[in-house]
Amino acid sequence: MEMISNRQLVLIGASYVMNGALLCTMVKAIEAGYNDVWMAVPIAVAAGLAAVWMLAAAARRFPGQDLFEVLAARHPVVGRAIGFLYIFYFFILLCRDFRILILYINITLLEYTPLLIVAMLILACAVYMARAGLEVSARVNEIWMFLYVVCVLLVPILVAPAIHLHHLFPMLYDGFVPVLKGSWFLFPFFGDIIILPFLIGYPAFKLKSGTQGLLIGSASIFILIACALLVLGANVASRFTFPAYELVRLIQLTDFLDRLELPLVAIWMPTLITKIAIGMHLASHGFGRLLPGLSPRELILPFGALAVSCSFWLFRDLAEMFLFNRLWPYAAILFQLVIPLLFALFLRPARNRQ
Amino acid sequence: MNDDMWLGIAFFAVLFVTQLYFQRNERAPSKWLGGGLIALGCVLWVVIAANSPGIRPVGLIVNWLENRIFIP
Numbered sequence: 001m002e003m004i005s006n007r008q009l010v011l012i013g014a015s016y017v018m019n020g021a022l023l024c025t026m027v028k029a030i031e032a033g034y035n036d037v038w039m040a041v042p043i044a045v046a047a048g049l050a051a052v053w054m055l056a057a058a059a060r061r062f063p064g065q066d067l068f069e070v071l072a073a074r075h076p077v078v079g080r081a082i083g084f085l086y087i088f089y090f091f092i093l094l095c096r097d098f099r100i101l102i103l104y105i106n107i108t109l110l111e112y113t114p115l116l117i118v119a120m121l122i123l124a125c126a127v128y129m130a131r132a133g134l135e136v137s138a139r140v141n142e143i144w145m146f147l148y149v150v151c152v153l154l155v156p157i158l159v160a161p162a163i164h165l166h167h168l169f170p171m172l173y174d175g176f177v178p179v180l181k182g183s184w185f186l187f188p189f190f191g192d193i194i195i196l197p198f199l200i201g202y203p204a205f206k207l208k209s210g211t212q213g214l215l216i217g218s219a220s221i222f223i224l225i226a227c228a229l230l231v232l233g234a235n236v237a238s239r240f241t242f243p244a245y246e247l248v249r250l251i252q253l254t255d256f257l258d259r260l261e262l263p264l265v266a267i268w269m270p271t272l273i274t275k276i277a278i279g280m281h282l283a284s285h286g287f288g289r290l291l292p293g294l295s296p297r298e299l300i301l302p303f304g305a306l307a308v309s310c311s312f313w314l315f316r317d318l319a320e321m322f323l324f325n326r327l328w329p330y331a332a333i334l335f336q337l338v339i340p341l342l343f344a345l346f347l348r349p350a351r352n353r354q
Numbered sequence: 355m356n357d358d359m360w361l362g363i364a365f366f367a368v369l370f371v372t373q374l375y376f377q378r379n380e381r382a383p384s385k386w387l388g389g390g391l392i393a394l395g396c397v398l399w400v401v402i403a404a405n406s407p408g409i410r411p412v413g414l415i416v417n418w419l420e421n422r423i424f425i426p
Contacts, residue, residue: 032426116361181426298373298384302391305369309398314412324412326425 006209008138009200011145012278013193013213017048018220019272020093021189023100025325026225027243033182035168035234040182041222045214047183048190051336052210055194058343059202066201067343068289074347080290082339086198087286089335091307092314093192094279096321098122099311101272103318108245109265119308122273129277130284130300134199137277144270151264152220158251158260159231167233185325188332190218194340195282241318280304359403366396 004012021029033040055067062070068086071079102118110118129137156163172179193214197205224244228237231250237243245261252258281296283303288296315321373388419425 114358114361116358116365120365184426293383294387295384299388299391301369301373302388302395305366305392306395306398309395309402313398313402316410316413320410320412323416327412327416327419330423 004135004138004200004204006204008142009196009204009209010212010216011142012138012199013196013210014149014216014220015141015145015271015275015278016192016195017190017214017217019275020097020192021186021217021221022224022244022268023104023242024096024321025185025189026221026228027238027241028185028322028325029182030225030228030234030243031238032185033178034174034238035170035229036172036179037182037234038168038222038226038229039179040186041218041225043180043183044186044190045218047187047337048193048214048218049211051191051194051340052196052214053207054337054340054344055197056202056205056207056210058340058347059197059205061347061349063202066199066285066289067197068286069201070347072290072292074350083286083290085339086335087283087290089331090195090198090279090282090286091303091310092331093195094276094283094303094307095311095314096324097272097276097279098307099315100321101269101276102311103315103321104242104245107241107318115312116308119311122276123304123308125273126277126280127301127304129274130280130304131297134278134281134285137274137281141271141274141278144267144274147267148271149216149220151267152223155227155248155251156223158253159227159247162250163227163230164233165230167230184329186221188328188336190214190221191332191336193217194336195278198286199278199282280307359400362399362403363396366392366399370396 029040030037058070059067065073068083071083073079075082098119101122102115105118106113106115129140193210196210196213199205224247228243228247231247232240232243237246240246245265248261248264249259251260253260280300280303284296284299287299288294315324370389370392373392374385416425
């Protein structure tokens with residue numbers, strides 16, 4: 001059995017929460033919540049916390065087993081069906097991350113490189129990492145996420161000269177509905193923290209580790225959204241495809257140290273590639289748990305290859321990705337709130353019959 | 355897009371051969387399930403590359419749902 005430390009698990013959770021929201025939904029949330037979108041973050045966090053609490057309650061009853069294992073052992077037919085549904089859900093997350101990273105690289109860095117070449121390079125990195133096991137991915141993630149969180153904490157200091165407080169006013173001009181709309185777009189991404197109990201069971205995953213991961217990831221998003229609002233203003237920030245990237249492009253230290261976005265991207269990108277590797281590990285690990293005759297390690301490459309195709313098939317362009325994000329909260333309600341609630345209520349160990 | 359199609363087919367062929375012959379396989383079902391998934395990926399790739407604008411599953415689903423449920 002693979003062992004990862006509590007800190008590594010927390011940082012995997014933080015990476016899942018932060019990386020998806022950073023590229024996929026930040027602009028939609030700003031568009032919906034406008035200059036009050038920062039208030040939407042705590043509401044979305046509350047939904048994520050509810051999901052973590054329900055899953056932690058279910059996982060605590062089965063020490064040493066992840067949720068795939070529990071589902072297969074406890075309810076062989078229905079449990080396996082739910083397990084496969086979750087594999088499908090995690091696979092869609094994997095495709096989404098793959099596609100948004102390829103699109104991001106294509107739009108901002110390598111405009112003329114064929115998309116498939118970019119996809120192959122990402123796939124090669126992620127497959128090597130995932131085949132080495134969860135421990136290796138967790139260690140890589142620990143290094144890069146730590147650096148990334150430090151960078152996020154530095155962003156407000158580095159953009160301080162460009163901050164304009166008047167961008168936050170007038171507050172709640174259109175009432176509270178835009179804030180709720182902003183949180184509607186954010187909560188499915190914060191709820192991605194639910195992957196943790198499927199990766200590793202209690203006591204490695206518990207309420208505390210899930211909450212810490214969620215809070216670190218959502219705090220990073222809060223800082224970036226607040227800085228984007230304060231520096232760019234909601235009007236401008238909502239018109240960029242990647243507002244966080246545009247924000248860090250504004251960082252300029254003295255007259256000769258500029259283009260600091262490139263080192264920041266160089267620190268952030270490995271966190272997303274590691275997230276993709278963990279996504280592949282999760283899908284193959286789930287298959288291995290639900291169908292014990294299969295070897296999860298051998299399924300990592302095929303899942304990666306299928307994810308490349310499906311990512312292009314599902315999301316033809318960025319517009320389709322944003323369209324998908326409008327619908328995604330409905331799927332998130334099912335997978336992050338309804339099914340975990342059923343787990344918390346009904347998933348219990350079998351009683352010993354004497 | 356045609357170039358992309360052939361590049362994609364070559365890419366999936368390399369992965370398929372790797373999966374079936376160069377990977378240290380511990381369990382036969384994983385080998386063949388893996389090969390099947392790669393083949394499915396290749397078929398999808400050819401479909402996307404050959405008929406790119408016509409296939410929009412997400413767009414179709416969202417358009418279909420738009421009039422049935424509330425989507426903010």
